[in-house]
Amino acid sequence: MKPRKIKDNIYWMGYIDWDARLFDQLIPLPDGTSYNAYLVEGSEKTVLIDTVEPEFFGELEEQLENVTQLDYLVSLHAEQDHSGSIPKVLSKYPDAKLITTPKAKEILMDLLAISADSIITVVDGETLSLGDKTLEFIYTPWVHWPETMVAYLQEEKILFSCDLFGSHIATSDLFAVDEARVYEASKRYFSEVMMPFAKIIEKHLEKLTPYDIDIVAPSHGPIHRNPSFIINAHKDWVAGPLKNVVILPYVSMHHSTKKMVDYLASMLTEKGVRVELFNLSVTDIGKLAIALVDAATIVVGTPTVLYGPHPAVAYCTFLANMLRPRAQYLSIIGSYGWGGKTVETLAGMIPNLNVEIIDPVFAKGFPSEQDFQALDVLAEAIASKHQEQGFV
Numbered sequence: 001m002k003p004r005k006i007k008d009n010i011y012w013m014g015y016i017d018w019d020a021r022l023f024d025q026l027i028p029l030p031d032g033t034s035y036n037a038y039l040v041e042g043s044e045k046t047v048l049i050d051t052v053e054p055e056f057f058g059e060l061e062e063q064l065e066n067v068t069q070l071d072y073l074v075s076l077h078a079e080q081d082h083s084g085s086i087p088k089v090l091s092k093y094p095d096a097k098l099i100t101t102p103k104a105k106e107i108l109m110d111l112l113a114i115s116a117d118s119i120i121t122v123v124d125g126e127t128l129s130l131g132d133k134t135l136e137f138i139y140t141p142w143v144h145w146p147e148t149m150v151a152y153l154q155e156e157k158i159l160f161s162c163d164l165f166g167s168h169i170a171t172s173d174l175f176a177v178d179e180a181r182v183y184e185a186s187k188r189y190f191s192e193v194m195m196p197f198a199k200i201i202e203k204h205l206e207k208l209t210p211y212d213i214d215i216v217a218p219s220h221g222p223i224h225r226n227p228s229f230i231i232n233a234h235k236d237w238v239a240g241p242l243k244n245v246v247i248l249p250y251v252s253m254h255h256s257t258k259k260m261v262d263y264l265a266s267m268l269t270e271k272g273v274r275v276e277l278f279n280l281s282v283t284d285i286g287k288l289a290i291a292l293v294d295a296a297t298i299v300v301g302t303p304t305v306l307y308g309p310h311p312a313v314a315y316c317t318f319l320a321n322m323l324r325p326r327a328q329y330l331s332i333i334g335s336y337g338w339g340g341k342t343v344e345t346l347a348g349m350i351p352n353l354n355v356e357i358i359d360p361v362f363a364k365g366f367p368s369e370q371d372f373q374a375l376d377v378l379a380e381a382i383a384s385k386h387q388e389q390g391f392v
């Protein structure tokens with residue numbers, strides 16, 4: 001892919017990774033992703049903002065073919081998918097100075113053995129003149145590492161937001177055209193990377209409010225010419241109202257738990273509560289993470305296996321605890337043969353979740369009439385709590 005013009009003297013560079021299927025060896029990428037770098041040519045100085053995964057440096061190098069002089073390289077975030085090619089860019093342009101935050105300087109030196117001499121650190125709000133253009137650096141720590149910042153090109157009103165407002169999607173659209181598709185890809189990205197920092201991101205969104213932004217240029221996925229679409233989506237994900245939704249991640253080996261999950265789902269639906277079921281044996285955990293962003297209630301379904309939850313349920317619970325969704329209620333349903341500590345084990349795995357636990361329902365073997373009645377009570381309890389809270 002050749003450099004693509006965003007505005008006069010401002011170009012997208014990078015790599016569109018159509019083949020990527022797993023990010024950080026953790027996150028499923030059904031739609032691939034991209035690694036975006038941006039070239040800004042001022043009347044006096046030229047700057048490259050971020051780089052690409054080191055294995056794709058060849059592509060970036062070709063895009064830089066006609067760039068004879070690079071004065072600055074900005075690193076907004078030290079993670080290798082953006083920083084990994086910095087050493088190669090610096091050896092191509094030995095006079096270029098690397099601009100970053102003091103915290104990122106430390107991390108870049110640790111990760112990539114970049115020498116301290118080539119790094120200039122900036123303070124929050126500092127500006128860099130490129131002649132007719134000015135870059136302002138705005139600290140946004142914990143998006144999603146401690147060292148992160150964004151850069152605002154004042155004259156052109158472009159926010160280079162790095163991972164903030166990113167989406168995992170490979171597309172030849174330079175700008176987000178199919179907003180519904182980008183919304184889903186961005187929510188996936190948010191849920192898996194940003195959700196644990198939702199409260200901090202809420203503050204950053206407030207900090208960015210006074211900036212007049214025409215274009216948001218993130219480091220993954222397409223660029224936004226309609227910035228309110230992606231900014232408002234993030235405002236909603238970090239602090240918008242929870243939804244009248246119960247998500248039901250479950251595993252069932254011999255259908256007892258499955259029968260309970262299906263029954264509960266049906267009762268909830270009858271009571272006007274929306275449900276999303278995730279069979280953890282086959283589910284894309286990214287889809288589950290997306291649902292965790294704004295569901296009001298989580299009900300985990302598990303059989304008892306060797307005195308505890310099924311390992312796939314334990315993994316999902318561990319992940320949910322890491323991702324810190326905003327759900328307010330949680331319950332556990334499932335089946336056992338003779339005994340165990342499934343509920344205690346799962347309850348002990350969610351210290352980060354600020355949830356009220358609604359009485360679990362466990363069937364001995366296949367659910368009996370009494371178990372279905374207990375599920376009726378659970379459905380009623382959830383539905384009335386959702387109603388009381390006004391979730392829609």
Ligand SMILES: Cc1cc2nc3c(=O)[nH]c(=O)nc-3n(C[C@H](O)[C@H](O)[C@H](O)COP(=O)(O)O)c2cc1C
Nearest residue numbers: 253254255256257303304306307335336337338339
């Ligand atoms: C590998 C394995 C280990 C199990 N370990 C336990 C156990 O420790 N305690 C228990 O009460 N039941 C145990 N069970 C029995 C299941 O929990 C029980 O059959 C349950 O009804 C299965 O639910 P499901 O049909 O949703 O898979 C075990 C079953 C299997 C297959």
